[in-house]
Every structure is written in C-alpha cells, then in structure tokens.
Amino acid sequence: MRLRTVLLIACPLVVVAALFSISLGGSAGERMGVVVSILPQKYFVQRIASDRVQVSVLVPPGANPAVYEPTPAQMKALSQAAVYFTVGVPFERAWLPRIRSAFPELRIVATDREIHKRSLPRHVHEEEGQTVHSHPEDHGGFPDPHVWLAPHLAGLQARAVFKALADLDPEHAGFYEANYKRFALDLVDLDLELQRRFRDVGQANRFVVFHPSWGYFADAYGLKQLAIELEGKEARAPELKKLMDEARSLGVKALFVQPQFSSRSAGVVAQAVGAELVTLDPLAEDWAENLRAASRRIREALR
CATH class of the missing domain: 3.40.50.1980 (Nitrogenase molybdenum iron protein domain)
Known part of the structure; x- marks a missing residue:
C-alpha cells in the first residue's frame, strides 16, 4: 500500500475534504465539475454534455482499476465536483465509503445500476474425479465489471448520465437530451455494424x-x-x-x-x-x- 494511502486512512478523510473544500459545481458561469472512474466514461459524458462540463478521470491510462488508489489531487477534484459517475470497477468498493464520508454533498450516480451483471469465470473444482470448469453463466462467481464494452449496455450508462446532468443543470436539460438522443442513435448504428461483422x-x-x-x-x-x-x-x-x-x-x-x-x-x-x-x-x-x-x-x- 502506498504511503499516501496510509496517510489518508490514518487521517480522517473529512480533514482532506476541509483542506480542499469549495462549493460543489463551481460558481456561476464555470463548467460543471464531473468525475468518472475510467476513460470510456469520459467519452460518454462528453458526448452528452460536450463542453458544458469539466471531466476528471480517476484511473489514468495504463493503471489497473482493480487496485487503483486515488491521489490527493484527485480527492481535490472530487471536492470540487457536482457529480461522480461510478461504473462498478473494483477499486470503487474500497473508496466509495470514504468518498461519501469526506464529501457528503457530492452526488454519486451508479451508471451500472440497471445492468444485470454476468459472472466472471471461476476456477475449476474436482467433481467425481473429473476436472470441471465453471462457465460465466454459472451462479456464484464474481460480477463482471466490464459493462462499458457492449454498445447496448453503454446506452444504459448514457441514460443514467443524461438524467443526472439534466437534474443537476435543468436550465440546459434540453441540450443534454438532444445530445443523448444523438448518442443513443450512434450506439444503435455501432451495434448493427458489429452484428454484421460477426453475423456469419x-x-x-x-x-x-x-x-x-x-x-x-x-x-x-x-x-x-x-x-x-x-x-x-x-x-x-x-x-x-x-x-x-x-x-x-x-x-x-x-x-x-x-x-x-x-x-x-x-x-x-x-x-x-x-x-x-x-x-x-x-x-x-x-x-x-x-x-x-x-x-x-x-x-x-x-x-
């Protein structure tokens, strides 16, 4: 565990929040602060909000979202944000309770909430002398977090983003809705393209x-x-x-x-x-x- 993580755990996160605290979402005329866990989510948010938001990504390129630990600078970005869009990657399980405690006014939206998760394949076990490999559809495995890699599931995540942004910024709800509808049509086109690629x-x-x-x-x-x-x-x-x-x-x-x-x-x-x-x-x-x-x-x- 990195030293900065030890310090953050040892020192209550409310202190970190106090050090970085400013009003959520910024002042009038500034772009709304948005935080996401991974880079594909940034793409989704920008397709819907365009330049009306400032998007910060927690997991940088090349980092592993299973074990990632947010930096103090990223905690500052969370303190300044109006909303944090989660997606269900493993590091969130450890950090969400701390983030909620440190920033109680921060809106946290689980974009994977409406998605029925498949299970990751599990290890083999011995059954009547035979080696048996469990399949992804078997019950009891770990939920597969990679929900952004199928267009139809990306559509569910995009809808969650649109609803949250429209609620936080009702003055521009029509703008978000128009962009969301265009993105939804693009997702349908992409899905059809991929269906044709694998049809035969x-x-x-x-x-x-x-x-x-x-x-x-x-x-x-x-x-x-x-x-x-x-x-x-x-x-x-x-x-x-x-x-x-x-x-x-x-x-x-x-x-x-x-x-x-x-x-x-x-x-x-x-x-x-x-x-x-x-x-x-x-x-x-x-x-x-x-x-x-x-x-x-x-x-x-x-x-």
Missing part, C-alpha cells in the same frame, strides 16, 4: 484473452471468450493445461492482452501454443473507435 462466424466463435474483459462484448455478438486469468488470478495448472490444449486444437493464432496487466505469463502461453500476443485496450478513451478496432482484431482471431 458460426462455430468458429472463440478467442483467447489473458484478462476476461470482453465477456459482455462476446455475449452480445455470439462469441466465446477463453480466459487465462480467472477471478483476478492466473489460471491454476489444470485449467491452464486445458486452455492450452484447447488453443492448440483450435489453431489459435492470437492471444489478447491489455496494457494494464503484465503480459509475461501470457507470453509463455502464447509461445507454447504458437500464438502471437495482441494488445487490446478495454480502457481506451476514444471508446467507439477503439471498439471498432477491437472488433476487427477479434474477428480475425476467431477459431
């Missing part, structure tokens, strides 16, 4: 990833994501052997990694099965173009 994949619908970020994307387009990492941990030996055997039998040529995680273990697997490491970033700021580019890479890699 048939049984050749599997792709291999290190971290299971693309489950909602896979579900939306009839694909199957095979993950090396399960429940935030690398696969155990029986699971890894099963995955490598399956990858070899399928003739897998690409293993997808992301910048937020070390690719060393993935490199070992890729070398063993004769695959190339390919980087896909689920947290890129240019959300729509990134999803298009990722879809093309995944389509080429399907087996």
Whole structure:
C-alpha cells in the first residue's frame, strides 16, 4: 500500500475534504465539475454534455482499476465536483465509503445500476474425479465489471448520465437530451455494424484473452471468450493445461492482452501454443473507435 494511502486512512478523510473544500459545481458561469472512474466514461459524458462540463478521470491510462488508489489531487477534484459517475470497477468498493464520508454533498450516480451483471469465470473444482470448469453463466462467481464494452449496455450508462446532468443543470436539460438522443442513435448504428461483422462466424466463435474483459462484448455478438486469468488470478495448472490444449486444437493464432496487466505469463502461453500476443485496450478513451478496432482484431482471431 502506498504511503499516501496510509496517510489518508490514518487521517480522517473529512480533514482532506476541509483542506480542499469549495462549493460543489463551481460558481456561476464555470463548467460543471464531473468525475468518472475510467476513460470510456469520459467519452460518454462528453458526448452528452460536450463542453458544458469539466471531466476528471480517476484511473489514468495504463493503471489497473482493480487496485487503483486515488491521489490527493484527485480527492481535490472530487471536492470540487457536482457529480461522480461510478461504473462498478473494483477499486470503487474500497473508496466509495470514504468518498461519501469526506464529501457528503457530492452526488454519486451508479451508471451500472440497471445492468444485470454476468459472472466472471471461476476456477475449476474436482467433481467425481473429473476436472470441471465453471462457465460465466454459472451462479456464484464474481460480477463482471466490464459493462462499458457492449454498445447496448453503454446506452444504459448514457441514460443514467443524461438524467443526472439534466437534474443537476435543468436550465440546459434540453441540450443534454438532444445530445443523448444523438448518442443513443450512434450506439444503435455501432451495434448493427458489429452484428454484421460477426453475423456469419458460426462455430468458429472463440478467442483467447489473458484478462476476461470482453465477456459482455462476446455475449452480445455470439462469441466465446477463453480466459487465462480467472477471478483476478492466473489460471491454476489444470485449467491452464486445458486452455492450452484447447488453443492448440483450435489453431489459435492470437492471444489478447491489455496494457494494464503484465503480459509475461501470457507470453509463455502464447509461445507454447504458437500464438502471437495482441494488445487490446478495454480502457481506451476514444471508446467507439477503439471498439471498432477491437472488433476487427477479434474477428480475425476467431477459431
């Protein structure tokens, strides 16, 4: 745990709030302060609010949203903001109680509230002498937080953003509504584009990833994501052997990694099965173009 985190925990966050306190949302004529957890959310907010808001992102490029710790400067941004849009990434669970305590007037909106979460794949267990791998649809796994990677789910998050902004700034509600409707139409177009890309994949619908970020994307387009990492941990030996055997039998040529995680273990697997490491970033700021580019890479890699 970093030193600054120890200091923040040891010293009540209300003190931090007092040091940074100014009126939420800024004075008249200033842009509304908005905080989001990850970069794709910034894209959603700006599509709806344009330059009427100042967006601060907590998790910077390349950082891991599972274990991220906000900096004092980011706590200051929260103290100045009118709203914080959460999305359900793991670090929020530890930090939201502290943020609520420090900034009781800050409006916190869970943009994933209306989304039914899939479960992440779990580790294997032994059952009557057989190794059994649980599937994402099985009950009891960890909720998959990667809800921003499917256009139809992005639409639900965009609606939550629009409603909150219109409520906080009713004078410009019509502006937010018009932008939201345009964005919603763009999401429909993007979804149709991706449906066409994966329409004829048939049984050749599997792709291999290190971290299971693309489950909602896979579900939306009839694909199957095979993950090396399960429940935030690398696969155990029986699971890894099963995955490598399956990858070899399928003739897998690409293993997808992301910048937020070390690719060393993935490199070992890729070398063993004769695959190339390919980087896909689920947290890129240019959300729509990134999803298009990722879809093309995944389509080429399907087996």
